[in-house]
Amino acid sequence: MKLFCALIGALCISGAHSLPVSGSPDPLNPNIQTLHQFPKGAWVENLAVRQNGALLVTRLDVPELWQIDPVFDPINSTPLHPSGNARLIYRFPGATGLMGIAGVNANSSDHDRYAVTAVNFSLMTFTAIPSSSSVWLVDLTSEKNDVHVEKIADIPEAGVLSDITNLDILGNMLISDSTAGCIWKLNVNTKEYGRFLCDDTMKPLPAAGLPVGLNGMKTLTNVAIDRASGATRSVFNQLAAKLTVDNFAVDYAGNIWAAGNPTNTVTVIGKDNKVVWTIGSKNSSALAGITALAWRSRTDGPLYGTTCGGVIAPVNGTFTEGGKVVAIQIWGLAGVN
Numbered sequence: 001m002k003l004f005c006a007l008i009g010a011l012c013i014s015g016a017h018s019l020p021v022s023g024s025p026d027p028l029n030p031n032i033q034t035l036h037q038f039p040k041g042a043w044v045e046n047l048a049v050r051q052n053g054a055l056l057v058t059r060l061d062v063p064e065l066w067q068i069d070p071v072f073d074p075i076n077s078t079p080l081h082p083s084g085n086a087r088l089i090y091r092f093p094g095a096t097g098l099m100g101i102a103g104v105n106a107n108s109s110d111h112d113r114y115a116v117t118a119v120n121f122s123l124m125t126f127t128a129i130p131s132s133s134s135v136w137l138v139d140l141t142s143e144k145n146d147v148h149v150e151k152i153a154d155i156p157e158a159g160v161l162s163d164i165t166n167l168d169i170l171g172n173m174l175i176s177d178s179t180a181g182c183i184w185k186l187n188v189n190t191k192e193y194g195r196f197l198c199d200d201t202m203k204p205l206p207a208a209g210l211p212v213g214l215n216g217m218k219t220l221t222n223v224a225i226d227r228a229s230g231a232t233r234s235v236f237n238q239l240a241a242k243l244t245v246d247n248f249a250v251d252y253a254g255n256i257w258a259a260g261n262p263t264n265t266v267t268v269i270g271k272d273n274k275v276v277w278t279i280g281s282k283n284s285s286a287l288a289g290i291t292a293l294a295w296r297s298r299t300d301g302p303l304y305g306t307t308c309g310g311v312i313a314p315v316n317g318t319f320t321e322g323g324k325v326v327a328i329q330i331w332g333l334a335g336v337n
Helices: none
Strands: 003-010 026-028 031-037 044-049 055-059 064-068 086-091 097-103 113-119 134-139 148-154 161-166 172-177 182-187 193-198 214-220 223-226 247-250 256-259 265-269 275-280 290-297 300-307 324-329
Touching: 044 097, 044 300, 044 324, 055 097, 064 097, 097 172, 113 161, 134 161, 161 214, 172 214, 182 214, 214 247, 256 290, 265 290
Parallel strands: 026 275, 044 290, 097 161, 247 290
Antiparallel strands: 003 214, 003 223, 031 324, 044 055, 055 064, 064 086, 097 113, 113 134, 134 148, 161 172, 172 182, 182 193, 247 256, 256 265, 265 275, 290 300, 300 324
16 A cells, blocks of 8 residues: 655644754854735745746735745846735635645646635634635636636635645645644545544644644655555654744755744754754844745755744844745755755
């Protein structure tokens, strides 16, 4: 039976059998460039990189999907149009915000279609309206730049649907449920869905300040899971503890680049549970409320990021700003290039 492996990141990572992150991290000071900044109050939650290099970003404060077109100077790699390169792709009805986004791989030739999770979620209380989560399909394959959007499914049994990732080429997607500590499986072709995997390690911690457990999710090589049933073939291996992680990206060498949201940092976790580098700081606005990360490609920089503007934990206790999209220039580091 074919197996796949999942690496799961939670906003608060801890467990009775987990190991703390070890090692003294070296600070890393790459050039961080703002590609686009939204008005104050905007929360940019997640992103996906299109094949043409454009970025699709979701906003949690409003139910909007935006496209950012990064254009860099070929000589010094600085953005040429840092403020005028954004356009609204679609505003989703019946929701207050968007969470995750991922490319759909429903057949061998599928490209430029994306699944998006939509919620009715309060940023004031960090709670969702019950039975309000849904998943949508955004089709950008038109040569005329037309946008076709349709709802795949409402999932009223879910708590808060957050990140979404591909499972296979049959149209199956995995979706994290941040309040229930479960992963849902949804087929974009048949629109059938069901609980795929639930585990206590993915539930919110009772002592946590926010009622959020499982959040970011990538299909990698950590926990062997039966693709059909969701049954695990091994124990959950926790790669890091005592870290605040909103979402993450993985380079081709297997290093984890974790977005720390309230810490305003990106933490790079290497092998043996060791923190290799940290980017940013709690007192810096460069990555204020960093929410998600994505590579331009797994083998090439830059590393793109989205932010909420420090809403959860204001910089220096007072400063917040509009959420933004940034490029972290880290060519030649770790598994990049």
